[in-house]
Amino acid sequence: MRKKIVAGNWKMNTNLSEADVLTTALMKGYDRKENTEVVIAPPFTHLYHLYELTRTTNIEVAAQNMHQASKGAYTGEISADMLKSVGIKTVILGHSERRAYFHEGDQLLAEKVSAALKEEMKVIFCFGEELEDRQKKTHFNLVESQLKEGLFHIAIDDWQNIVLAYEPVWAIGTGETASPEQAQEMHAFIRKTIAEAYDQTIADHVSILYGGSVKPANAKEIFSKPDVDGGLIGGASLKAEDFLAIIAAI
Numbered sequence: 001m002r003k004k005i006v007a008g009n010w011k012m013n014t015n016l017s018e019a020d021v022l023t024t025a026l027m028k029g030y031d032r033k034e035n036t037e038v039v040i041a042p043p044f045t046h047l048y049h050l051y052e053l054t055r056t057t058n059i060e061v062a063a064q065n066m067h068q069a070s071k072g073a074y075t076g077e078i079s080a081d082m083l084k085s086v087g088i089k090t091v092i093l094g095h096s097e098r099r100a101y102f103h104e105g106d107q108l109l110a111e112k113v114s115a116a117l118k119e120e121m122k123v124i125f126c127f128g129e130e131l132e133d134r135q136k137k138t139h140f141n142l143v144e145s146q147l148k149e150g151l152f153h154i155a156i157d158d159w160q161n162i163v164l165a166y167e168p169v170w171a172i173g174t175g176e177t178a179s180p181e182q183a184q185e186m187h188a189f190i191r192k193t194i195a196e197a198y199d200q201t202i203a204d205h206v207s208i209l210y211g212g213s214v215k216p217a218n219a220k221e222i223f224s225k226p227d228v229d230g231g232l233i234g235g236a237s238l239k240a241e242d243f244l245a246i247i248a249a250i
């Protein structure tokens with residue numbers, strides 16, 4: 001049975017005291033569900049505090065990025081080893097904002113994925129097309145290529161540490177959500193692509209999250225689709241009430 005996951009990507013939002021208040025509210029309101037995982041990905045500066053705060057709960061704290069090297073002269077960067085040293089075992093890689101603003105391409109992401117897996121971290125691997133790709137009807141090709149170039153070098157056994165997050169860029173922070181049918185269509189395509197490159201068992205077991213303007217009002221419908229195993233939530237994860245409502249919708 002695939003795991004259901006609701007992950008909140010806080011991006012560059014919250015200071016430490018706001019993060020504490022938000023996490024405390026989530027801890028109070030979260031009614032644990034069987035086979036469901038809740039993840040929050042705050043900024044680097046909050047990781048250790050929030051890890052300590054949540055360590056006796058079922059809320060997992062993740063990082064939003066990491067460097068591919070284990071250490072060295074990379075000013076401003078954070079390695080997998082550093083994350084692990086403060087209790088963090090999950091990292092988001094390949095988010096469209098990293099791809100667009102920090103020029104992270106498939107090759108670099110492939111290296112980051114390998115580095116994270118080598119350190120036995122879990123990876124939430126993000127990908128998705130731009131509006132232009134969808135208009136040109138090249139969105140399936142683009143997604144296939146992002147998967148092949150960034151992820152499909154991993155070994156079969158590594159798939160147990162992979163969660164996928166399909167995030168059409170045109171739906172991120174825009175209020176425009178992919179319809180549940182569009183999400184389902186792409187998620188089914190992703191599973192087929194994995195089955196062809198690896199095998200059906202791996203495709204059937206990997207959790208595929210949808211991300212892009214998920215809100216309490218639309219979460220239930222999106223999550224009801226058979227190949228959608230949860231969501232990667234941006235804006236709505238910054239309000240405890242909204243994030244809890246989205247978790248309740250899974």
Ligand SMILES: O=C[C@H](O)COP(=O)(O)O
Pocket residue numbers: 009095167171172173174175211212213214232233234235236
């Ligand atoms: O990582 C989360 C996604 O970028 C979605 O963000 P959003 O829910 O604000 O559209």
